Amino acid sequence: MSSRIVTISRQYGSGGRDVGRLVAEQLGVPCYDKELVFKIAEKSGFDVSFIQENGEYAFSRSSLLFDLSVHGGMPAGSLSVYDQLYIAQHNIITELAEKESFVIVGRCADYILKDRTDCLHTFIHASVPFRARRIVEEYGEKTDNPEKVLRDRDSRRQAYYRHYTGKVWGAMKNYHICLDSSRLGVERCAKFIAEMAQI
């Protein structure tokens, strides 16, 4: 395919992970999502649960609080475990990009691979009611307030992205294709992205 790599960024609950899986199936390439967590664990020595919890989420909804917490009290020149994890992820993603074609979901891959010309960068978003229903019915979130869970997750992704890239998460100009899965449907989003990756 012309775009050897497809990056999929997504709002929580939008079905971006399913879009990624379907695009990868249609292109016949691996989809790095949870599989990447195991690769990172293997190479970095970090626990899978630590990577899942901290590999693309700030632990605070505030970017400033996250910045201060990650670096506050650290000796000058030393790296926090969060920074070490980001660097490990960064290195694995850039190494994979040198070697093979794939679809990758999240993990700032759009930013990490932004200077390559063989990537198609996409973003999946959706309405709040669509996402609220999905996280309860399909992801099994146990909550009385799914809207709050959505706000919290997306704010923590946003804070993480801003901390490590200096950019605004979800700014249209960083993506070639941005689609509303609640309007278009997960399957149609995947079909279009796969088509565009092959041109």
Next chain:
Amino acid sequence: MSSRIVTISRQYGSGGRDVGRLVAEQLGVPCYDKELVFKIAEKSGFDVSFIQENGEYAFSRSSLLFDLSVHGGMPAGSLSVYDQLYIAQHNIITELAEKESFVIVGRCADYILKDRTDCLHTFIHASVPFRARRIVEEYGEKTDNPEKVLRDRDSRRQAYYRHYTGKVWGAMKNYHICLDSSRLGVERCAKFIAEMAQI
């Protein structure tokens, strides 16, 4: 078609107008762009040149300056000519939406028609080099600094949009489909939008 109306918002030079024309051709419906200016002129009594200059551009790049200039010195309760023009455009667009299917380019139509469920809202953006080349070679802009022309036009569209809608122009969440025409090509953007409008 399921989406009776397609709104196309666009960065200056991105080819959004061409996308609109092609989508309308594929759907067999009118494309309201310059044609709308004549309709507005006919109904409102404003000059065509006044509508073209002020129908979607603030005369300042600063939203605040535009706000102050439009309303500064106006007696309480009275409307500036800019407000009158916005209201005329608003009324014509909502009246058309009641009567017929169409594609419409710009003019805050995404916001004006946001509560209808039969609209597909789209945004076309593109890289600066692609747009700079297009405005000189295809739109015939006479300038030594096309990048400055792009910044100026988009800032004035942004200020206008913020003034009349209270929203951020080009925020992904307001659109079902956002496409980078410099990566995907104008024809492919149009083809996908037309397909999605028919579903």
